[in-house]
Amino acid sequence: xxxxxxxxxxxxxxxxxxxxxxxxxxxxxxxxxxxxxxxxxxxxxxxxxxxxxxxxxxxxxxxxxxxxxxxxxxxxxxxxxxxxxxxxxxxxxxxxxxxxxxxxxxxxxxxxxxxxxxxxxxxxxxxxxxxxxxxxxxxxxxxxxxxxxxxxxxxxxxxxxxxxxxxxxxxxxxxxxxxxxxxxxxxxxxxxxxxxxxxxxxxxxxxxxxxxxxxxxxxxxxxxxxxxxxxxxxxxxxxxxxxxxxxxxxxxxxxxxxxxxxxxxxxxxxxxxxxxxxxxxxxxxxxxxxxxxxxxxxxxxxxxxxxxxxxxxxxxxxxxxxxxxxxxxxxxxxxxxxxxxxxxxxxxxxxxxxxxxxxxxxxxxxxxxxxxxxxxxxxxxxxxxxxxxxxxxxxxxxxxxxxxxxxxxxxxxxxxxxxxxxxxxxxxxxxxxxxxxxxx
Amino acid sequence: xxxxxxxxxxxxxxxxxxxxxxxxxxxxxxxxxxxxxxxxxxxxxxxxxxxxxxxxxxxxxxxxxxxxxxxxxxxxxxxxxxxxxxxxxxxxxxxxxxxxxxxxxxxxxxxxxxxxxxxxxxxxxxxxxxxxxxxxxxxxxxxxxxxxxxxxxxxxxxxxxxxxxxxxxxxxxxxxxxxxxxxxxxxxxxxxxxxxxxxxxxxxxxxxxxxxxxxxxxxxxxxxxxxxxxxxxxxxxxxxxxxxxxxxxxxxxxxxxxxxxxxxxxxxxxxxxxxxxxxxxxxxxxxxxxxxxxxxxxxxxxxxxxxxxxxxxxxxxxxxxxxxxxxxxxxxxxxxxxxxxxxxxxxxxxxxxxxxxxxxxxxxxxxxxxxxxxxxxxxxxxxxxxxxxxxxxxxxxxxxxxxxxxxxxxxxxxxxxxxxxxxxxxxxxxxxxxxxxxxxxxxxxxxxxxxxxxxxxxxxxxxxxxxxxxxxxxxxxxxxxxxxxxxxxxx
Numbered sequence: 001x002x003x004x005x006x007x008x009x010x011x012x013x014x015x016x017x018x019x020x021x022x023x024x025x026x027x028x029x030x031x032x033x034x035x036x037x038x039x040x041x042x043x044x045x046x047x048x049x050x051x052x053x054x055x056x057x058x059x060x061x062x063x064x065x066x067x068x069x070x071x072x073x074x075x076x077x078x079x080x081x082x083x084x085x086x087x088x089x090x091x092x093x094x095x096x097x098x099x100x101x102x103x104x105x106x107x108x109x110x111x112x113x114x115x116x117x118x119x120x121x122x123x124x125x126x127x128x129x130x131x132x133x134x135x136x137x138x139x140x141x142x143x144x145x146x147x148x149x150x151x152x153x154x155x156x157x158x159x160x161x162x163x164x165x166x167x168x169x170x171x172x173x174x175x176x177x178x179x180x181x182x183x184x185x186x187x188x189x190x191x192x193x194x195x196x197x198x199x200x201x202x203x204x205x206x207x208x209x210x211x212x213x214x215x216x217x218x219x220x221x222x223x224x225x226x227x228x229x230x231x232x233x234x235x236x237x238x239x240x241x242x243x244x245x246x247x248x249x250x251x252x253x254x255x256x257x258x259x260x261x262x263x264x265x266x267x268x269x270x271x272x273x274x275x276x277x278x279x280x281x282x283x284x285x286x287x288x289x290x291x292x293x294x295x296x297x298x299x300x301x302x303x304x305x306x307x308x309x310x311x312x313x314x315x316x317x318x319x320x321x322x323x324x325x326x327x328x329x330x331x332x333x334x335x336x337x338x339x340x341x342x343x344x345x346x347x348x349x350x351x352x353x354x355x356x357x358x359x360x361x362x363x364x365x366x367x368x369x370x371x372x373x374x375x376x377x378x379x380x381x382x383x384x385x386x387x388x389x390x391x392x393x394x395x396x397x398x399x400x401x402x403x404x405x406x407x408x409x410x411x412x413x414x415x416x417x418x419x420x421x422x423x424x425x426x427x428x429x430x431x432x433x434x435x436x437x438x439x440x
Numbered sequence: 441x442x443x444x445x446x447x448x449x450x451x452x453x454x455x456x457x458x459x460x461x462x463x464x465x466x467x468x469x470x471x472x473x474x475x476x477x478x479x480x481x482x483x484x485x486x487x488x489x490x491x492x493x494x495x496x497x498x499x500x501x502x503x504x505x506x507x508x509x510x511x512x513x514x515x516x517x518x519x520x521x522x523x524x525x526x527x528x529x530x531x532x533x534x535x536x537x538x539x540x541x542x543x544x545x546x547x548x549x550x551x552x553x554x555x556x557x558x559x560x561x562x563x564x565x566x567x568x569x570x571x572x573x574x575x576x577x578x579x580x581x582x583x584x585x586x587x588x589x590x591x592x593x594x595x596x597x598x599x600x601x602x603x604x605x606x607x608x609x610x611x612x613x614x615x616x617x618x619x620x621x622x623x624x625x626x627x628x629x630x631x632x633x634x635x636x637x638x639x640x641x642x643x644x645x646x647x648x649x650x651x652x653x654x655x656x657x658x659x660x661x662x663x664x665x666x667x668x669x670x671x672x673x674x675x676x677x678x679x680x681x682x683x684x685x686x687x688x689x690x691x692x693x694x695x696x697x698x699x700x701x702x703x704x705x706x707x708x709x710x711x712x713x714x715x716x717x718x719x720x721x722x723x724x725x726x727x728x729x730x731x732x733x734x735x736x737x738x739x740x741x742x743x744x745x746x747x748x749x750x751x752x753x754x755x756x757x758x759x760x761x762x763x764x765x766x767x768x769x770x771x772x773x774x775x776x777x778x779x780x781x782x783x784x785x786x787x788x789x790x791x792x793x794x795x796x797x798x799x800x801x802x803x804x805x806x807x808x809x810x811x812x813x814x815x816x817x818x819x820x821x822x823x824x825x826x827x828x829x830x831x832x833x834x835x836x837x838x839x840x841x842x843x844x845x846x847x848x849x850x851x852x853x854x855x856x857x858x859x860x861x862x863x864x865x866x867x868x869x870x871x872x873x874x875x876x877x878x879x880x881x882x883x884x885x886x887x888x889x890x891x892x893x894x895x896x897x898x899x900x901x902x903x904x905x906x907x908x909x910x911x912x913x914x915x916x917x918x919x920x921x922x923x924x925x926x927x928x929x930x931x
Contacts, residue, residue, distance in 0.1 A: 031906075033905070033906045035710070035905050035906075036534075037534045037708070037709050037710050037712075038534055038709065040532055040533055040534040040536075041502075041528075041529040041532050041533050041534060042533075042534045042535075042710055043502065043504065043804050044502070044503055044504065044525040044528070044529050045503070045504035045505060045506065045522075045525065045804055046504070046505045046506070046518075046521045046522075046525070047505075047506045047802045047906075048506070048507050048508070048509075049491065049506070049508055049802055050508070051489070055483070062483050063483065063484045063485075063486075064483055064484065064485045064486070065485070065486045065487075065488065066485070066486070066487045066488070066489075067487070067488040067489070068488070068489045068490055068491060068508040069508065070508055070509045070510065070511070070514070071508070071509045071514070072509065072511060072514075075511075083488075086486075090484070090560075090561055090562075093560065093561070093562045094481065094484065094561065094562065094565070095480075095481045095565065097480070097481065097483060098480060099480065100483075120524060120525065120528060121528060124528045124529060124532060125528075128532045135709075137709060137710070137712045137713045138713040138905070139713065139714075139905035139906065141906065167713065167714075167905075168713055169712065169713045171709075171712060174717075175712075175716075175717055175844060175845055177712070179713075246582045246583035246623060246625075247582050247583075247623070247625040247630050248582075248583060248623055248630055248632070252630065253628075256628075258628070353716070353843065353844050354841045354842055354843070354844070355841065356839045356840055356841040356850075356852075357839055357852075358839060358841075358850065358852055358872055358929075359870060359928075359929040359930055360630065361628065361629060361630060361929060361930070361931075362929060362930040362931070364929070364930060366839075366841050366850050367841055368841070368842075368843040368844070368848060370716075370843075370844050387843045387844070387845065387847075387848060389841075389843070389848050389850060389874070391850070393930070415714075416907060417905070417906035417907045418902065418907040418908075418909050419800075419909075421906075439850075439874070440848050440850070440874055440876075
C-alpha cells in the first residue's frame with residue numbers, strides 16, 4: 001500500500017502548476033471483523049478501505065477533499081485530477097485563511113511494524129473453540145492499518161502497523177460480566193486461552209445475588225480501565241489549547257491555577273508508547289512526550305497547527321481536535337496484589353460507562369458502573385453490586401480523595417472503530433479513592 | 441464519484457455465486473462541511489465516499505465483505521471473501537435456525553427537498569459569516585461558530601432474487617445540518633448557547649428549506665443574547681419539581697430511554713460488549729405499561745423532513761408507520777427482519793420493523809431506531825405552563841448519560857427557566873435532571889399539541905461492533921413531567 005500511495009503522490013505532484021502547494025494524507029486498512037454473541041458468530045466481515053485527502057493551497061487559501069480510492073491506478077488518478085480541478089476552480093473565490101499553517105521542514109519518517117495476525121479460520125475457530133459454552137460477546141478486529149503523508153515540498157511519511165484487538169466480555173447473568181481484551185501484533189492461541197481461562201475463573205464472583213447500596217460517598221477502587229474512562233472524558237476539550245484560550249476547557253480551573261490535582265497525577269501524551277503515527281495531518285512531527293499535567297499542576301496543552309497560528313503558540317503535533325492519541329498516567333506505589341485489603345470496605349469498580357459532564361466548570365463528571373463491580377467488606381468481595389451512578393468532580397476524585405495509584409499499569413488499545421480502526425491507546429494505573437460520590 | 445446502476449446490475453448478476461442468499465448494497469456519499477469561527481472561514485472540506493457491501497448467506501453461515509473497488513475484479517474478490525466467511529461461520533452462527541429470506545426488494549425513494557443547495561461554496565460562507573458577525577455583541581462573548589454540513593447519499597440494494605426479476609431498491613437522501621453556538625465567559629463562569637444543540641438538533645432531510653424551518657437566519661444574535669442571559673442567571677435549584685421539557689431536549693430523552701432499550705439486537709444480547717443491553721425483555725411486549733396512558737410513540741418513516749425517512753431499510757423491507765408504544769403500553773421492539781426471526785425462534789412473535797440499517801457501505805445492517813417520535817397530545821404550551829405551580833422548563837440538550845440497560849439516566853440542558861404560579865419566571869443556568877426510564881415515563885402528565893411539535897434529529901447515534909454512527913430522527917411535542925429530581929452546578 002505504501003508504494004501505491006507514493007505512486008499517487010508522484011502523479012499528483014506532477015499535476016501542480018505555479019505556486020500551488022499540495023498536502024496529501026492517506027488513511028487505509030484491510031480489516032477482518034468478527035462479531036460474537038453467546039460464544040457464536042454474529043457477523044463476520046472484511047473491509048478494504050483506503051482514503052486519500054488532498055489539501056490544495058495557494059495564495060494563503062486552502063481547500064480539502066477526501067475521497068475513497070478504488071485501488072485501480074487509472075481510476076484513482078482520474079478521480080484525483082477531477083478533484084484537483086474542482087478545488088482549483090473554487091480556491092480563488094475563497095477567503096484568505098489567516099490561520100493556515102503546515103510543515104515546511106521536510107521531516108520524513110517510515111515506520112512499519114509487521115505482525116502475525118490471525119487467519120480468518122483462526123479468527124473464528126480459535127475464539128469459538130475457546131469460548132465453549134461460555135456466554136461470550138464481543139468483537140475481533142484484525143489487519144494492517146496504514147497512515148501516510150506527503151507534500152509538494154518533498155516530505156514523505158509512512159506508518160503501517162499489523163494489529164489485532166479482541167475486545168470481549170463473558171456474561172454470568174443479566175448485566176453482570178467479566179470484561180477483558182487481548183490486543184497485540186502477534187496472535188497467540190495460548191495467550192487467548194489463558195485470558196479466557198482467567199475470565200472464567202472470575203465468573204464465580206458474579207454468581208452471588210447482587211446487592212444494592214444507596215446514594216452517598218463510598219471508598220472505591222477504580223481499575224485501570226475505569227481510570228481510563230475518566231481520563232478519556234478529559235479529551236472533550238480538557239487538553240485543547242484552543243478551548244483553554246476561549247475559557248471552555250473542562251480543566252480551565254487547573255489551567256488558570258485556581259485548582260490543582262493530587263501531586264500523584266502526572267499525565268502525558270507519550271507518542272513512544274502507542275500505535276499512533278508520529279506525524280500529523282499537515283506534516284508536523286510529534287515530540288516523543290508532552291507533559292500535560294505535572295504533579296497535579298497544568299504543564300502544557302495540545303496545540304494544533306491552526307491553534308498555534310491563531311494564538312501565537314508553537315504547534316506540538318496535536319491533531320485538529322487537540323486530543324490525546326497515546327495518553328500515559330504515571331504509576332504510583334500501591335501494590336495491586338493487596339488492593340482489596342487497602343480498600344477494606346467500599347466498592348471495586350472494574351469498568352465505568354457512558355461518562356459525560358454534569359458541571360463543566362467544576363470538571364464534575366457523571367457515569368455508571370458496568371460489568372463487574374463489587375461490594376467489598378473487610379478486604380473481601382462480598383457480592384456483585386447493581387449498577388450505580390456516580391457524579392463527582394475530578395478535583396475531588398483525583399485530588400483530595402485520591403489515596404494512591406497502583407504500581408502496575410495497563411496498556412489499553414482503543415476499541416473505537418467509527419469510520420476506521422483507531423490507533424489511540426493509553427497506559428494507566430488503577431486508583432484508590434477515599435470517597436466516590438454515588439447519586440442514583 | 442457515483443455508480444451507474446445500469447452497468448452494475450448486469451455485472452453483479454453474472455458474478456452471483458451458487459448460495460442461498462446473496463445481496464449487493466452500493467453507497468455513494470458526498471458531504472460538504474463549511475464553517476465560520478470568530479468571523480474567519482474555516483477550511484472547506486468535502487468527502488466523497490463510495491463502496492459496496494456484499495452479503496452472503498448459505499444455510500446458517502453468514503458473511504460480509506466491503507470494497508471500494510467496484511470493478512468486476514473488486515466485486516469478485518469481495519464475493520469470494522464473503523463466501524469464505526459464510527463457510528467458516530456455518531454451524532457456528534448465533535443465527536442457528538433463525539435464518540430469514542430477504543424480500544424481493546424493489547422501489548425508489550428521494551428526499552422531498554424543496555430548495556436544493558446548488559450554491560457556490562462562497563455563498564455558504566456568506567450565510568454563515570453573517571450569523572457569525574452577529575454574535576460578538578459583548579466583550580464577554582469569547583467564542584462562536586456557525587457551520588453547515590450537507591450530505592447527499594445515494595444507495596442501491598439488490599439481491600440475487602430481485603435481480604432475477606430486474607428489480608432493486610434505489611434511494612437518494614439529502615441531509616442538511618446547520619449548527620451555531622456562542623460561548624460567553626465572565627468571572628470563572630462559562631456558558632454556551634447553541635441553536636438546537638451543539639452537535640444535534642435542527643438536522644433534517646432537505647436543503648436550504650431546512651435552514652428556513654430551523655429559522656437559522658438571525659440565530660447568531662439570539663444565541664449570543666441568550667448566552668449572556670445564562671451568564672447572569674442563578675444556578676439551577678435542587679429538589680423535586682414539575683418539569684416541562686421542550687422538543688430539543690426530549691429528542692435525547694426519547695433516544696436514550698425509549699429508542700435504545702427497545703432495539704431488538706440489544707435485547708437479544710448482540711450489543712452487550714459495547715453499547716449495552718436493555719432493561720426490556722421479550723416477554724414485556726404487548727402488555728408492559730412503559731409510561732402513562734398519554735405516551736404514544738411511533739416509528740414513523742413517513743415524516744417527509746425527518747432525518748431517517750426512507751422507503752426501505754438495508755435488508756430490503758418496506759418501511760411503514762407503526763405504533764411502538766400506544767396509550768403507554770409497550771407493543772413492538774425496534775427490530776428488523778433478521779432480529780425478528782431470532783425472537784420468533786425463542787417463541788416471541790412480533791411484526792418486524794423496517795429499521796435494520798448500515799451507516800455506510802463498509803458496515804453491515806443492524807437494528808436502529810430511525811425516526812422514533814412522540815405523538816402530539818392536546819395541551820397548548822400556555823396551558824402546560826399555567827398548570828405548573830412550582831417547576832422548571834428545560835431546553836436544548838447539553839449532557840447525556842444512561843446506564844448500559846438504559847434505565848438510570850441523567851441529562852443536562854443549556855437553558856432552564858423557573859415556572860412559578862403558572863408563569864415563566866427567571867432563567868437558571870446548568871439545569872440537570874435524573875431519573876429511571878422504568879418510572880420516568882409514568883410521570884408524564886401533559887403532552888403538547890401539534891403547535892408544540894418539532895422535528896429534530898441527530899447524525900451521531902452510535903452503536904454496533906464494528907462501530908456505526910448513523911442519523912436518526914426524533915420529533916416530539918413539549919411534555920410535562922411531575923416530581924422529577926432536578927439539580928444544578930456546584931456554583
